[in-house]
Amino acid sequence: MNVSIPDMTGSRRIALLVVDGVSMLDVAAPSEVFAESRHASSNYELVVCSPDGKDVKTGSGLSLHADGNAHDEGPLDTAIIAGGCSLPTRTLTPEHISAARHLAGRARRVASLCTGAFVLGAAGLLDGRKVTTHWNHTQRLQDRYPKADVVHDSELVTDGNFITSAGESAGIALTLHLLKEDQGDRVHSVVARDLVVYQPPDNAGSGAATLTPRNPLVRRLTEEILADPTAQYTLADLAHRAAVSPRHLCRLFQEEVQTTPxxxxxxxxxxxxxxxxxxxxxxxNTAYMSGFGSMETLRRAFINRLGISPRAYQHRFKTVA
Known part of the structure; x- marks a missing residue:
């Protein structure tokens, strides 16, 4: 593929290819990440393209404005092919395939969001490459494009200048990955902190292991909990161990570690x-080894604190090179 490398002394031009049925998350996530990166001194220009330059409707029925025709794009830093729920099962139009091939041929780097990998496959761009897509459709992608090497258990896969992604959080994960490649750890960390790494809702924070309560009773209990999170720790059980009332124990914990037992x-x-x-x-295994006891209890804890499931958390920054 002959690629015209754009002049990177100015802004980085990113073209996002969309069609009817596109996932709104695949549009919103890159838009927000690149917009947020401007506050960290990086410079991106994101344009939304459709195969004919016309506006499209997202899979949720919302109208989405297209900035222009994908075939009119010149040299690009990155071409991003958006996905949609229906892409794995519908027949892609020649115009859609041609637009993807055109953008890929003019970009320094090519990326697909979730099921956007099916568009790259239809354009003949996945042959011999290690790739991924939404984990519900990895086998379908492998069956349809047997010359591709489909990875079934990773959210981000890189192969040369191609990056493919999977899952509901693919837009944020992939765009943050691009940001890290371009701008390094500092900008990536600033944007990730603002958009991805949410703080827990209570004051216990994520540094429970570093707490050193001054009260010896509370210190002993916290050390026991830290040493074995899988044991039974009901309020009544902890109060019995401490030989105090449950109400008094709650008061001591609030004073010492600013949260309840x-x-x-x-x-x-x-x-x-x-x-x-x-x-x-x-x-x-994590659900039981950490003391949550069930996958559902573990899932609720991750949703409450991070807004994502344990599986999505584990896949988010797991990249196969």
Missing amino acids: AKFVEQVRFDSARSLLDNGESVT
């Missing part, structure tokens, strides 16, 4: 679960 236990288990997932443990 129950929330402290859950935070320790959450920290343990994150560590296990970061080290590659399965979600099922």
